[in-house]
Structure formats: C-alpha cells, structure tokens
Amino acid sequence: MTTAPPAGAGTPAAVVHDVVVPSIGRPSLLALLRSLAAQEGPAPAEVVVVDDRRDVTEDGALEAELLDALGGGGALPWRLRVVRSRGGGPAAARNLGWQVTASPWVAFLDDDVLLPAGWSRGLAADLAAAGPDVGGSQGRLDVPLPAGRRPTDWERGTKGLETAAWATADMAYRRAALEAVAGFDERFPRAYREDADVALRVRRAGWRLVRGSRTTTHPVRPADPWVSLRVQAGNRDDATMRALHGPRWREVAEVPRGRLRWHVATCAAAALGLAGAVAGRPRLAAAGVAGWAALTADFARRRIAPGPRTAAEVRAMLATSVAIPPAALRHRLVGTRRVRGGLPSWPPPVEAVLFDRDGTLVHDVPYNGDPALVAPVDGAAEVVAALRRAGVLVGVVSNQSGVARGLLTRAQVDAVNAAVDRAVGPFATWQVCPHGPEDGCRCRKPGPGMVEAAAAALGVPPAACAVVGDIGADVGAARAAGARSVLVPTPVTRRREVEDAPLVADDLAGAVRLLLPGVL
Structure with a gap:
C-alpha cells in the first residue's frame, strides 16, 4: 500500500537526527566512533550501537568499554547507547536501532567506515536540502586502495561500493519513511540485499531517494x-x-x-x-x-x-x-x-501474545507462593479475553528464581499460576523457568528459551509471537527469540529499560493496541 509523505516533513526540525551503527564487535567500531566524535558541526542527538553478537552474555559491557575508550560520556558531543539484538542479523539490528531512537532522521553507518572531516556538516546540509518527499539520502563512499600495487580481487570488489545504490554503509532515512514500510525486511539474514530491498519499498511508498554530497571513507577489511x-x-x-x-x-x-x-x-x-x-x-x-x-x-x-x-x-x-x-x-x-x-510475510502477523506474570498480569508480590495474594492488574482479564475472542493465542512466560533460591517450591508456583489462570486466563501455555541467574540456563529471561518453547507449544513461529512485560528481561527474551515486544513500565522498571524498548505502552490495553489495532 502506498503511503503519501506527511505534510511538513521537510521543516528545519527534520535536520535533527540520530546515528545507528549495527556491529558484530569489529575493532573498527571504536575508530568510527572516534571519527564521529571529532566532527565539527551539527552533532546527532544520540548514537546507538546495536551489538548483534549472539555469544555475548554480559549486558552493558560493550557500552562501558566504548565509553572508557572515548574518554567518558561527558567528553562526547552526543549520547552513546548500546543495545543488543542478539544475533538477529543486520536487518534486525537496524530495525532495533531506529525503533529505540526518536529523531525525525536516522543515519545508518556500518561499523567499518570512517568519517572524514566535514562529514557532519555534509549530512546536515543533505538533510536540510531534502524536500518533504525525500525519504532517504545516501552518502558517497570512498574506498581507498593500497598504493604501489594493483588491488586484489577482494579489494576491487569492495571498491564497487563506490557506485552501489542505497548502501547502508552511509544511508540516512526519514523516520516516517521507515515507519511506512515497517523498516528493514528481516527475511534477509545477511548483510546483502536488505539495503536494496528497503530502498525499493520506500520508493514504492511514495518517497524519493537522493544522493547527498557528504563523503564517507570505507576502508577495505582484511580478508582470508x-x-x-x-x-x-x-x-x-x-x-x-x-x-x-x-x-x-x-x-x-x-x-x-x-x-x-x-x-x-x-x-x-x-x-x-x-x-x-x-x-x-x-x-x-x-x-x-x-x-x-x-x-x-x-x-x-x-x-x-x-x-x-x-x-x-x-x-x-x-x-x-x-x-x-x-x-x-x-x-x-x-x-x-x-x-x-x-x-x-513481513512483518509477520501477531498470532500469539505471551505475557510476563508478576508486574504485568498480576501485581508483583516477591516470591509469592500463596494463591490468595494473586491480584490482577486493572483490565488484565478484559485484555486477555479480547485477544481470545479475536483468535489470538495467549500464554505466560515467567521467571521464578525463588525455586532455585529455596524460597518457593514448584508446587507453590503451580498453585499461584492456577490462581492467575482462574482470575485472568485461561492461557494456552504456561512456561516457567525455575532457575537462578547463576545457573546459565537458556530458558531464564532474557534468554529465548521460554519464548521458543511457548511458540512451539502453540504451533506458531517465534516471529509471530509478541512478549508483553514490565522489565528489560522481557524485551530481551523477545529479541533473542526473534519475537516482538512491548514494555509496560511499572515503578520498578528502570529508566534505561524504557529507553531501550522498541515499543512502550502505558497499560496492557495500550500494548495490545500497538500490536493488534482493532482488537480493543
């Protein structure tokens, strides 16, 4: 469906931008950030590095490492934030990056480019010159080759990026254009063709793509x-x-x-x-x-x-x-x-909604083993009932580390779950992790295990599921499994968790409206 560009999208406020850098931990990432910090001219409101490594277990480690190497957050002209897409691929990483930012424009950079002096001014000029019908602006890539010898086959192939159309090594998109096409198509699992695909869809949605005047240096990576x-x-x-x-x-x-x-x-x-x-x-x-x-x-x-x-x-x-x-x-x-x-289909329709239990469906009672203390949050039963009437499958994914800590028995957890089922459900699947944080299990959120198990039990792919919860671990579990998520904050939700969530709602009804318009 063609979506017309919104009126007034070319106002001066559209120059405000964020920078998103998907990364798989290359050493070149730090060099890129240093070249960005050294720029003179309009700075991005925020720089989001999306860590797409699947084998990293410690949240916050990369951000601390980068901030330390860059001299601390106070030394930077922009806010640096690292979020994790947990091996979802470049399309998923870019989607997470633009979804957690807020500026009218998002400039995507690869983690192996360098920004020469004047890049920030060039980007600002390119965005200011973009009319209301422009959905994207491409930077010009310069691929330097070794002096004194002929280039290798790999080096010549990389040199071809200089003439590539709409390469996301340096490509700025208007947020409204990304929203109109649901972002990058995550059916492209590699760093290949996902940039051409989104460019085609943005143009078909009624926007123009233009080549800007700024230049980005793309060194040739070493290769075997x-x-x-x-x-x-x-x-x-x-x-x-x-x-x-x-x-x-x-x-x-x-x-x-x-x-x-x-x-x-x-x-x-x-x-x-x-x-x-x-x-x-x-x-x-x-x-x-x-x-x-x-x-x-x-x-x-x-x-x-x-x-x-x-x-x-x-x-x-x-x-x-x-x-x-x-x-x-x-x-x-x-x-x-x-x-x-x-x-x-992309994006896949939501066929199942998986809820966190404590703090989401029912008021949180720490390590609750007493069914009599179950108290549903306002509107929980009505929201779950509306989903069932609409044919949407519902389930629960709940960490219960009290079992591992010796504070609860599994029988007590099951009794509380049964009380929740009577008060709010019924739910088509219950997935419970009884392990503690130190056990290193796959099922404990933010691991993907319970989301994957719930999807299997319901007979739907994880990509067709959405997780609704109140803390960052719920969002992380959805990301790790390739599902969508909505955060419904409570007083215990940390500010950073809210900032890192791609979708945030005030209550359960709002979460369902974001995922499935028309159900409520």
Missing part, C-alpha cells in the same frame, strides 16, 4: 583467501529479491547483473563431462570437460589479470574460480526452493 567463496551465499538473497520484486528487480534497484548465468554454464559443462564419462561416451565427456575448463580459465583470468599477480593471490584465484560456480548455483537453488515453498 576464501572470502569470495563465502559471499556466494548472497545468491540466496537474490532469489528472495526476485520473489519479492519481480524478474526486473536488478534494473529497478540499480543493481548490476552478476555472473550467475556464466556459473550455470560452467556447472552445466561439468555435468555434461561427468555424464559422458559415466555413459562411456568419451567425445561427450571431452566436450564437457573442455567447456568447463575454458569457462573456468576465463573466469580465473578475469580475476587474476587486474590484480597484483602474487603467488598467493594467483593460488587463491585459481582455487576459488573452480569452487565459486557450483557454490553460487547451489546457493541460488536453495534460495529458489525456499521462496517457492512460500516466504513468510
């Missing part, structure tokens, strides 16, 4: 000899782009055509040679092998000739030129099979 083989996984995402945007998607997205057709021809020649050998037809086998050899040699030549031609580079190019065609074809076939099986 097999990097060109690994990036062939992007052929899966090309299949998704074709399914979503049609056979002419490259043209409308301004994406150059790749070598897939040549890779298919190379694989076909190899298959012909193998078939001839198996069938005992030597001429057919020889023709197939000759065709494969000629195509492979041409591919290797095209990659070796413009490069440094060192022994290591030539070896890498020969090996990967043999391996890339079948890898590219395999990834494309996997992607095609996936889309033919039916892509899930």
Whole structure:
C-alpha cells in the first residue's frame, strides 16, 4: 500500500537526527566512533550501537568499554547507547536501532567506515536540502586502495561500493519513511540485499531517494583467501529479491547483473563431462570437460589479470574460480526452493501474545507462593479475553528464581499460576523457568528459551509471537527469540529499560493496541 509523505516533513526540525551503527564487535567500531566524535558541526542527538553478537552474555559491557575508550560520556558531543539484538542479523539490528531512537532522521553507518572531516556538516546540509518527499539520502563512499600495487580481487570488489545504490554503509532515512514500510525486511539474514530491498519499498511508498554530497571513507577489511567463496551465499538473497520484486528487480534497484548465468554454464559443462564419462561416451565427456575448463580459465583470468599477480593471490584465484560456480548455483537453488515453498510475510502477523506474570498480569508480590495474594492488574482479564475472542493465542512466560533460591517450591508456583489462570486466563501455555541467574540456563529471561518453547507449544513461529512485560528481561527474551515486544513500565522498571524498548505502552490495553489495532 502506498503511503503519501506527511505534510511538513521537510521543516528545519527534520535536520535533527540520530546515528545507528549495527556491529558484530569489529575493532573498527571504536575508530568510527572516534571519527564521529571529532566532527565539527551539527552533532546527532544520540548514537546507538546495536551489538548483534549472539555469544555475548554480559549486558552493558560493550557500552562501558566504548565509553572508557572515548574518554567518558561527558567528553562526547552526543549520547552513546548500546543495545543488543542478539544475533538477529543486520536487518534486525537496524530495525532495533531506529525503533529505540526518536529523531525525525536516522543515519545508518556500518561499523567499518570512517568519517572524514566535514562529514557532519555534509549530512546536515543533505538533510536540510531534502524536500518533504525525500525519504532517504545516501552518502558517497570512498574506498581507498593500497598504493604501489594493483588491488586484489577482494579489494576491487569492495571498491564497487563506490557506485552501489542505497548502501547502508552511509544511508540516512526519514523516520516516517521507515515507519511506512515497517523498516528493514528481516527475511534477509545477511548483510546483502536488505539495503536494496528497503530502498525499493520506500520508493514504492511514495518517497524519493537522493544522493547527498557528504563523503564517507570505507576502508577495505582484511580478508582470508576464501572470502569470495563465502559471499556466494548472497545468491540466496537474490532469489528472495526476485520473489519479492519481480524478474526486473536488478534494473529497478540499480543493481548490476552478476555472473550467475556464466556459473550455470560452467556447472552445466561439468555435468555434461561427468555424464559422458559415466555413459562411456568419451567425445561427450571431452566436450564437457573442455567447456568447463575454458569457462573456468576465463573466469580465473578475469580475476587474476587486474590484480597484483602474487603467488598467493594467483593460488587463491585459481582455487576459488573452480569452487565459486557450483557454490553460487547451489546457493541460488536453495534460495529458489525456499521462496517457492512460500516466504513468510513481513512483518509477520501477531498470532500469539505471551505475557510476563508478576508486574504485568498480576501485581508483583516477591516470591509469592500463596494463591490468595494473586491480584490482577486493572483490565488484565478484559485484555486477555479480547485477544481470545479475536483468535489470538495467549500464554505466560515467567521467571521464578525463588525455586532455585529455596524460597518457593514448584508446587507453590503451580498453585499461584492456577490462581492467575482462574482470575485472568485461561492461557494456552504456561512456561516457567525455575532457575537462578547463576545457573546459565537458556530458558531464564532474557534468554529465548521460554519464548521458543511457548511458540512451539502453540504451533506458531517465534516471529509471530509478541512478549508483553514490565522489565528489560522481557524485551530481551523477545529479541533473542526473534519475537516482538512491548514494555509496560511499572515503578520498578528502570529508566534505561524504557529507553531501550522498541515499543512502550502505558497499560496492557495500550500494548495490545500497538500490536493488534482493532482488537480493543
């Protein structure tokens, strides 16, 4: 559905912006933040680093490390905040980043770029020049290559970013445009094509995208000899782009055509040679092998000739030129099979709402083991009943560390749950974690275990679930499982938890209205 740009979106207030940097912990992140802190000119209201590492267990560690390296928060011209997307991928990380900010514009930067002097002034000028119909402004990328020698294949590939359209290495989007298209499509799991996809959808929603005057430096990251083989996984995402945007998607997205057709021809020649050998037809086998050899040699030549031609580079190019065609074809076939099986919708409809128990459905009584003390919060029973009438599944996910601490028995927890079920429910699933924080279990929120178990019990994917709770652990569990969340703060909710939540409501009814307009 096309959404017209809002009236007045090009007012001077639209120059106010935030910066969002998805990161997987690269050392280059600190260099980027230092280059941003050194800028003269209009500063962002806030810089949000989205830590997308799945293997990090300590919240707040990266923020403390960065602030210490940058000289403390008081030394920065903007507020630095780190939130965690827990391995959801670049699309999910960017979505979390823009959802927890508030400024009219969001500038997305990759964690491996550097900002030359004048970047902030250039961004401010680009945003000020954006008319009310402009939904996004792209920065110009400069990829410096080593002096004194020819660039490697990997370096030349990175250099191609200079002409890439709408690359999120430096791309500012108007918040209203992101809201109109529900942000980045999280069906793209890699840092590949998710930027082209969102650009297409923003333009189809009625906005223009423009190229700004600011310049960003994108150094070439060090890479091992097999990097060109690994990036062939992007052929899966090309299949998704074709399914979503049609056979002419490259043209409308301004994406150059790749070598897939040549890779298919190379694989076909190899298959012909193998078939001839198996069938005992030597001429057919020889023709197939000759065709494969000629195509492979041409591919290797095209990659070796413009490069440094060192022994290591030539070896890498020969090996990967043999391996890339079948890898590219395999990834494309996997992607095609996936889309033919039916892509899930984006954003997925909410099919199940999972509630925290204490402080959300019922007033919090610490380590409550007495069913008589169960007191539902105002409107809880009505909200749950409305969801059930609308055909939405409902469940509960509750940490109960009192069991591990010896303050409660599991029988007492079950008795209290039964009282909640009678007063507010019934609920289709109850998931309880009886472990303590030191147990390191997967089920304790903010871990994803209970959300995943509830989704399995209800027969829906985690992405079709939403978690409603009163503290950051509820939001974290939803993020870790790939579900949505709404925070309903209480007096015990910390301010930082409210700031880091993508959606915040005053009460349960407000939470349901955010997730499912029309149910209440």
